[in-house]
Amino acid sequence: MDENKKAAQRKKVSHFITMAVLVILFLAFIFPFIMVIVNAFKTKGDITVDPLALVGSHGFILTNFTDAMKKMNFATSFTNSLLITTVSTILTILLSAMTAFVIVRNKWKACGILFSLMIASMVIPFQVLMIPLVSLYGGIFGVLNSRITLILMHVGFSLSMATFMFHGAIHTSVPMELEEAAFIDGCTRWQTYWKIVFPLLKPTIATVAIIDAMAFWNDYLLPSLVLGRKELYTLPIATQAFYGTYSTDLGLVMAALLLAMLPILVLYLFLQRYIVEGVTSGAVKG
DSSP: HHHHHHHHHHHHHHHHHHHHHHHHHHHHHHHHHHHHHTTTTTTTHHHHHHHTOOTTTTTOOOHHHHHEEEHHTTHHHHHHHHHHHHHHHHHHHHHHHHHHHHHHHOOOOHHHHOOOOOOHHHHHHHHHHHHHHHHEEEEEEOOOOHHHHHHHHHHHHHHHHHHHHHHHHHHHSOOOHHHHHHHTTTTHHHHHHIIIGGGHHHHHHHHHHHHHHHHHHHOOHHHHHHSSGOOOOGHHHHHHGGOOOOOBBBHHHHHHEEEEEHHHHHHHHHHHHHHHHHTTSSSSSO
């Protein structure tokens, strides 16, 4: 009986320590976001004097948002980000899901080689390809300063990971018997894929959508290399307007960052419940 009490006490202590560590980690991760929200409503002077204060000496300043939207050309930058992110995400989902289906359902040697090459490409950092990529597409082909070029690059760099996730989901979560039944009922391979297989991949689709959409929306490095004209800027690049050589208006910067974060944050809140389900759908079942 005493042993049971001691075990229960140890379990409670362990649970308390775990929760305490998780709370500390949560606060550490959420602190920068809270600072952006708090300081977005302050003047530059208030931020400099006391960045941790909830309210500045001038109260809540809403003009930061209107000034930031004008200076960063928010409407154009938002449209560019939305267009590039949406098209890139849709193309990545469609192409990777179809590629994974072909690889899983065909035992061709070429499929195995292709899948191995895609997995191997995931370990190559973008920084290694950055200079050759810009030199090739900009110097030789001259196709930079184009949304289409950026979209194709986004899709190319994200295709391997998405294919890997869909491969696991199809392999473990889509029974072959369903496809065989569809063939017996007269469905073609194309109809079977779109009517039977693809709808069963909704959790993985949602997971890939939120991961890639967040990556595309927040990406700064690749768009800054591809998009040189101001009218093509995405939101992360447009925030450069607030950084001067000798001074930076921190109030406008915080307001601009908050405006850039809100759309993708809303998308995450709507789709976050699918992430764990989508990731685990490709796990190996015992």
